[in-house]
Amino acid sequence: MNTTKELYDVYEDIVRKNEGVFLQDHRAILKKVEESPAKYKGSPVEFLYQPMLLSDEDFKRFQDLTDMLLVILNKVIQQYLEEPTFRSYFGFSPLLEKLILKDPGYKINIPMGRFDIFYHLDGTFQFCELNADGSSGMVEARELQKIIGESFAVTELKKKYSLKDFEVFNSWAEALLANYREFSKTEEKPQIAIIDWFDGQPPSEFMEFQKTFEAFGCKTIITSPSELTYRDQKLYHGDFRIDCIYRRAVTWEIIEHQDQVQDFINAYLDGNVCVVGPLRSQVIHNKIVFAILHDEEKTAFLNKEERAFVKKHIPYTREFYAADKELVNFAIENKDTLVLKPMDRYASKGVCIGADFTKEEWAQIIENIAEEEYILQELCKIPRLPMAMVKENKVDFIENNYLIGLFMYNEKLQGLYTRTGTKNIIGSIVECYTAPNFVVSER
16 A cells, blocks of 8 residues: 555545445445434434545554644643743633642543544644543544444455554543542542533433443443532532543533532532543643744743644644734735634634635624634645545545544543535534544555
């Protein structure tokens, strides 16, 4: 295998030579996905019958780049913990700062993360986002990997190549329990709560994690942080004692609803419940960290190699101030190379790419929405690949943008998650497809 790109040519050749079989198989796969737990807000996840195919070399590169990134991020977190002046650059509220400074009771700063990158098949890459707060996508990755891994086209591919997939549920239970053992200094199985805000039935992903934790011998509930009570130095949901929390409730919502979650906050600050992940992951989750990393005066603790990594692989970022007229003029004049992002939101909410708007529309966006907490960021070069798309009972290979998420469990690369789309923004509030991931090697 000379290049990763050749894998896509092989896959396209299989599909085009067997289009009738492919379309028939696609209909069967649609039904399987509908019946699977791969849901987003109750509906089957949108997907492509097109795997993301990567080489062993690609995966090794992911391991190396995440190792380097974590060295840098842990230095940032350590600096935050030790230096009040450095803390002031983030502008966090007194409560959030207090929660970040609280020792979670285990040494890992970022137990769960999904680091999203724009990765080109020539090996060049830039980080798009560091999701270290409520990271998701595991159930989609698992189910599509399983279903499409048994599909006609992938089965044909397996005649020539070996395909490796990823396990992202049992491995997370093992990581969480390792942190709990360090926290509790016991081998006892904890009672676990998965916490987030949700209406009605919990998301299917939470239910799958509940099954996984229970298979490991841990009684598990799914609930809202506002439903917890703190008494006798223990946190409860009704009569259910909670020893360990898998936190999916994102930090900004906890701070925003602090009056409703005071019992959770008090138990955490008292060190009487193990929370995985800890609130300190917010230091690197908030997008302002990108701007801070590019400020050499604020990051004198980085060495030459680390600074070069930041410059090359983290898009140049500045905190945006609507009152800074020089910065506003720069943003308007260079709209085609810039993107505005809220500092702390998810699912592409509030993201605006300058090239998608006229100069007048862009100026109005800057004037109106950028009064809130926003960053102005260099627009990354977005990778594209022709991917199989079925429309009107025909299959064609259409250029899609793609974004690869790297699942990090206890700071080790555990799996991959790929989103694709024909639009510039790839996210769950705009056109978005999920593709399964396989690392491919020749037999």
